[in-house]
Structures are given as structure tokens and as C-alpha cells.
Amino acid sequence: MNPDAVEEKQEEGNILVWLTAFGLLAAMIGIFIYVPTERTEGVIQRIMYFHVPCAWLSFFAFFVVFICSILFLWKKDREWDIYAHASAGIGVVFCSLVLITGPIWARPIWGAWWVWDARLTSTLILWLIYVAYLMLRAQSEEGSMRARYAAVLGIVGFLNIPFIHFSVLWWRTFHPQPKVITNEGIGKGMDPSMLATLGLSLCAFTLLYFLLMGERVRQEKLKDEIDRLKREKLYSS
Amino acid sequence: MDNLEFLFAANVFVWGGIVFYVYTLKQRNRALEKDLNLLKETLSKEG
Numbered sequence: 001m002n003p004d005a006v007e008e009k010q011e012e013g014n015i016l017v018w019l020t021a022f023g024l025l026a027a028m029i030g031i032f033i034y035v036p037t038e039r040t041e042g043v044i045q046r047i048m049y050f051h052v053p054c055a056w057l058s059f060f061a062f063f064v065v066f067i068c069s070i071l072f073l074w075k076k077d078r079e080w081d082i083y084a085h086a087s088a089g090i091g092v093v094f095c096s097l098v099l100i101t102g103p104i105w106a107r108p109i110w111g112a113w114w115v116w117d118a119r120l121t122s123t124l125i126l127w128l129i130y131v132a133y134l135m136l137r138a139q140s141e142e143g144s145m146r147a148r149y150a151a152v153l154g155i156v157g158f159l160n161i162p163f164i165h166f167s168v169l170w171w172r173t174f175h176p177q178p179k180v181i182t183n184e185g186i187g188k189g190m191d192p193s194m195l196a197t198l199g200l201s202l203c204a205f206t207l208l209y210f211l212l213m214g215e216r217v218r219q220e221k222l223k224d225e226i227d228r229l230k231r232e233k234l235y236s237s
Numbered sequence: 238m239d240n241l242e243f244l245f246a247a248n249v250f251v252w253g254g255i256v257f258y259v260y261t262l263k264q265r266n267r268a269l270e271k272d273l274n275l276l277k278e279t280l281s282k283e284g
Contacts, residue, residue, distance in 0.1 A: 044240040047247045055249065093258050097251055104247040108240040208255070215262045222269040229276045233283075 013214060020211045023204030030197035038194075045104040049197055053205035054097040055123075059161055059210060061091030062130065066158035069151035071092055078224070081147040086216035088133050090209060095127045110174055118167035119175035122160060129157035142227075 031049040038045035064087040072080035103113040114120065133153045140146045168175050173220065179189045180198065190198070 042240065048245055050247070050251045093254070097254055100250045100254075101247045104243050104250070108243055178243050212259070212262065212269075215259075215266060219262065219266050219269060222266065222273055225277060226269065226273050229273070229280060233280055236283075 016207065016211050016214070020204065020207040023200070025209050027197070027201040027204040030200050032041070033195055035197040036191065039111055039132050044105060044108055047101055049201045050205075051098060051101045051105060052198060053201045054094045054101065057204055057205045057209050058091045058094040058098060059164075060206070061087045061094065062154075062161060064213075065091065065130075065133075067153040069154035072147060072151050073155075075079065076144070078147075081151070082217055082220040082224075083213075086213055086220055088130055088154060089216055090135060090212050092127065092130045095123070095130065098123060098191060099127060106174070115174050117173040118171045119164060119174060120171050122164045122167050125159045126157065126164060129153065129160065133157060 009126050027049070031046055035046070035049070037043055065084045068080045068087065071077070076143035085119060102123075106115070106149055107113050136153060137146065140149070167173065168177055180186065180195070
């Protein structure tokens with residue numbers, strides 16, 4: 001890559017860092033200052049403004065794994081495998097945060113940290129699938145077979161997400177029904193200020209995803225470059 | 238209803254988790270960059 005292109009990419013990266021920082025700060029102001037306290041649950045309901053974005057970010061990350069895995073199996077291009085691997089790691093981190101913040105929210109509202117209902121159990125299964133995906137990549141021999149097995153697991157794992165989404169509609173669960181996208185329309189079940197804060201938080205977390213993705217992809221590419229040079233050194237000596 | 242301690246705990250996990258993840262990513266990338274530069278230097282000296 002020529003120096004001009006490197007500089008341009010760095011500049012784009014800096015803009016994204018500032019946009020993400022600004023977005024997260026604005027979301028924090030919205031969550032703790034602007035938005036009114038919910039009438040029935042009280043102050044604890046404010047967890048929603050980062051619990052839902054964490055869930056959104058993890059689902060989006062797993063969707064990227066799904067698409068990149070299909071593209072890898074089709075095109076056999078290592079680039080798609082890098083994107084899938086990078087996105088799976090981010091997805092697992094944010095799915096873990098969903099599984100942590102959910103019980104913290106549930107304890108004062110439901111009187112229990114955890115219940116084995118359809119939404120919670122299927123989210124735990126999703127987390128376990130992608131932890132297995134990362135373990136498969138970490139434990140097996142490097143090469144195209146590892147990438148292929150991981151891609152298949154990445155695709156199969158994503159099929160759980162529609163099940164998670166519809167689980168609260170198909171079964172009677174403790175977990176609340178969707179509030180943003182309802183039968184009456186988008187955002188009809190929420191106060192406009194709550195909807196705006198949630199929207200802002202969702203945007204900030206989406207920017208955060210792209211920022212983290214940039215770092216994770218760079219990490220995988222650096223590893224590849226080191227491996228390539230090591231192999232070169234081995235063959236030359 | 239006042240459950241501030243739960244809200245505080247959730248905040249600590251989310252923001253602490255994000256900051257920790259970003260920090261470890263940055264550290265790992267910095268270490269890899271260092272390794273790569275060292276390797277390049279060694280290779281250029283050898284040949």
C-alpha cells in the first residue's frame with residue numbers, strides 16, 4: 001500500500017473514532033439525563049438502552065459471519081474468512097454483555113436472575129455456538145479445512161437468530177414483547193423520547209462495531225503477514 | 238422503585254467490558270506490529 005493510501009485510511013479511522021466517541025457520549029447523555037424514567041419499572045429500565053444495542057450489535061456481527069462464511073465457501077478467498085472470524089469475536093463479546101446485563105435487569109423485576117424461557121435459553125445457545133466457533137478456530141490446525149468447518153458452523157449458528165427473535169411471539173415468555181417493531185408500526189409502543197434515545201444508542205453501537213471490526217481485521221492481517229514472512233524465512237534458510 | 242445498584246452494576250459491566258476489549262485489541266495489535274517490524278528487519282539484514 002502506498003503512503004498516501006495509508007494516510008487516507010488512517011484519517012478515515014480517526015473520523016470513525018471521533019464519530020463513535022461522540023455517538024457514545026450523546027447516547028450516555030440521552031440515557032442518564034434526557035430520557036424520562038419509566039413508570040412501572042423505574043430507573044432500572046434504563047438498562048434497556050444498552051442491553052438492546054448490545055443484542056443488536058451481536059446479531060449484526062453474527063449476520064456478517066453468516067454472509068462472509070457463505071462468500072468464503074463460494075469464492076474460497078481468505079479475505080472473507082478474516083472478516084467472518086473478526087466479526088464472530090466481536091459478536092461473542094457483545095452477546096456476553098447481553099447475557100450479563102439481562103439477568104441484572106431481571107433480578108429486581110422478575111425476582112430471579114435467570115429463567116429457562118425460550119428467549120433467554122435460545123440466546124444462551126447462540127452464545128455457546130459462537131464460543132464453539134472461536135474454540136474450533138483456536139484449537140484446530142491452520143488451513144483451509146479449519147476455515148471451511150468454521151464457515152459451516154458460522155452459517156448454522158446464525159439460523160438460531162430468527163428463532164430468538166420470534167420466540168417471544170411463539171411462546172409465553174418472561175421476556176418482554178418487541179417494543180420497537182410492533183404490529184401497529186415502528187416505534188408505536190414507545191414514548192418518542194425513549195425511541196430517540198434507543199435509536200441514538202443503536203447508532204453509536206453500530207459505529208462501535210465498525211471501529212472494532214477495523215481493529216480485528218488489522219490484527220488478523222498482521223498475523224497473516226507474520227506467518228508469511230516466517231515461512232519465507234524458513235524456506236530461504 | 239429504586240434499583241440504582243443494579244443499574245450501576247450493568248453500566249460497569251458494559252462500559253468496563255467495552256473499554257477492556259478495546260484496550261486488549263490495541264495492545265495485541267501493537268505487539269503484532271512490533272513483531273512484524275522486527276521480522277522484516279531480521280530478513281532484510283539476512284539477505
